[in-house]
Amino acid sequence: MIMEYTNNSCRPIHILFVGAGAVGCFYASRLHHPASNIHVSLVCRSNYSIIAKSGVTLKTHTFGDYQFKPAAVYSSISDAATSKEAPAEGWDYVVVTIKALPDVTDDSMDIEPLIKRAPTGKTCILLIQNGVGVEEPHRARFPSNPLISAVTIISAEQISQGVVRQNRWTRISMGTYSDGLGGKTWEAKQLNERGNQCVKELVHLFTEYGKLRDAEFYDEISNQHVRWHKICINASMNPSAVLSGGIGNADMVMDPELRMHLKGCMDEVFKAAPAILGTPFPEKLAKPDLILTSSERNKGGRPSMLIDWEAGRPMELEVILGNPVRIARRHGVEMPRLQSLYALLKSAQGRRDAEKASKKVLEQEALKVKSTL
Ligand SMILES: NC(=O)c1ccc[n+]([C@@H]2O[C@H](COP(=O)([O-])OP(=O)(O)OC[C@H]3O[C@@H](n4cnc5c(N)ncnc54)[C@H](OP(=O)(O)O)[C@@H]3O)[C@@H](O)[C@H]2O)c1
Numbered sequence: 343m344i345m346e347y348t349n350n351s352c353r354p355i356h357i358l359f360v361g362a363g364a365v366g367c368f369y370a371s372r373l374h375h376p377a378s379n380i381h382v383s384l385v386c387r388s389n390y391s392i393i394a395k396s397g398v399t400l401k402t403h404t405f406g407d408y409q410f411k412p413a414a415v416y417s418s419i420s421d422a423a424t425s426k427e428a429p430a431e432g433w434d435y436v437v438v439t440i441k442a443l444p445d446v447t448d449d450s451m452d453i454e455p456l457i458k459r460a461p462t463g464k465t466c467i468l469l470i471q472n473g474v475g476v477e478e479p480h481r482a483r484f485p486s487n488p489l490i491s492a493v494t495i496i497s498a499e500q501i502s503q504g505v506v507r508q509n510r511w512t513r514i515s516m517g518t519y520s521d522g523l524g525g526k527t528w529e530a531k532q533l534n535e536r537g538n539q540c541v542k543e544l545v546h547l548f549t550e551y552g553k554l555r556d557a558e559f560y561d562e563i564s565n566q567h568v569r570w571h572k573i574c575i576n577a578s579m580n581p582s583a584v585l586s587g588g589i590g591n592a593d594m595v596m597d598p599e600l601r602m603h604l605k606g607c608m609d610e611v612f613k614a615a616p617a618i619l620g621t622p623f624p625e626k627l628a629k630p631d632l633i634l635t636s637s638e639r640n641k642g643g644r645p646s647m648l649i650d651w652e653a654g655r656p657m658e659l660e661v662i663l664g665n666p667v668r669i670a671r672r673h674g675v676e677m678p679r680l681q682s683l684y685a686l687l688k689s690a691q692g693r694r695d696a697e698k699a700s701k702k703v704l705e706q707e708a709l710k711v712k713s714t715l
Pocket residue numbers: 360361362363364365366385386387388389418419439440441442452470471472494495496497498499500646658
């Protein structure tokens with residue numbers, strides 16, 4: 343990719359990460375470089391007190407072990423938005439690294455007070471989230487802000503309070519989002535160009551200061567190709583891992599019926615994505631047969647959707663399955679296999695949550711009865 347970036351890094355760069363989970367803490371720690379006037383802060387939630395007190399401990403495969411002391415640590419979004427210590431002119435970048443759960447929370451509404459701290463249109467929003475269609479609510483709510491979405495290939499987890507382990511990989515692929523189509527109108531074209539500048543700056547910061555070797559610039563359409571290609575894997579493998587009774591990737595592809603099913607799912611995305619984006623997938627992106635073959639080696643590979651399911655947590659079902667099905671439908675393309683997976687898994691999740699809720703009510707009733715005896 344072409345990359346010309348003019349370094350005017352004498353100005354301070356203020357970056358705020360919302361969501362101090364595994365992914366957020368890892369990438370935040372790579373960008374923080376106060377000596378070069380790059381100041382990274384965190385909005386935490388459940389582990390606020392420990393991170394505020396001692397920062398984050400990183401145990402990484404790529405960079406060894408180190409401590410990350412953010413410029414500031416906030417206990418909530420409103421804490422950050424109203425803090426006297428926060429930059430008076432707002433943040434240059436607000437980075438969203440919470441799980442994408444549009445059926446549970448509206449991230450764009452939640453971060454609004456952070457974006458409003460800066461002059462209109464100043465803050466660049468970076469989404470580091472899985473799935474497709476994650477950009478649309480932000481684009482609608484913040485029509486004049488540069489917006490970037492990133493796909494990461496990383497394996498990272500929070501192993502205890504304030505301790506994040508990166509097991510392998512660091513790749514972060516970024517591209518701007520104006521109208522999703524590369525900037526068709528005059529306004530969208532301006533946004534697209536500003537967004538590209540931000541992507542170039544981020545690639546520079548991640549590479550120069552973060553020492554990442556695979557922080558990548560993509561133009562708007564190519565970035566959507568990358569996102570849809572990742573969906574091709576995640577929308578097929580993850581729900582199937584749950585619905586097949588908890589089978590990992592390698593075992594699924596070794597089962598002939600399941601392999602046929604997975605191939606069918608992947609083919610649907612391979613047909614739909616080019617129709618939606620108006621250009622074919624680049625040749626270099628792996629085809630379904632190759633993805634299936636390389637999954638044979640992924641022993642022990644358990645998608646995070648399966649882990650969330652087993653832990654009784656909400657799954658990233660809407661951005662990985664619901665949005666692809668709906669966006670394709672909007673373009674006149676049906677993806678029947680994915681639609682079936684979506685309908686079944688959404689229903690299973692609804693049942694699970696309803697049972698959990700009624701169990702809780704029964705427990706509370708029992709407690710009440712006990713206390714009146
Ligand atoms: N982990 C990986 O290896 C990996 C790899 C590739 C892509 N991804 C993608 O990256 C994204 C983030 O994943 P993750 O694994 O980092 O998730 P995670 O560990 O669950 O982190 C999410 C964090 O966001 C916090 N959070 C949620 N809502 C918040 C709010 N309103 N205010 C403040 N904090 C909030 C959570 O806090 P609480 O603890 O209080 O809930 C949690 O710390 C997902 O889209 C995922 O699919 C992850």
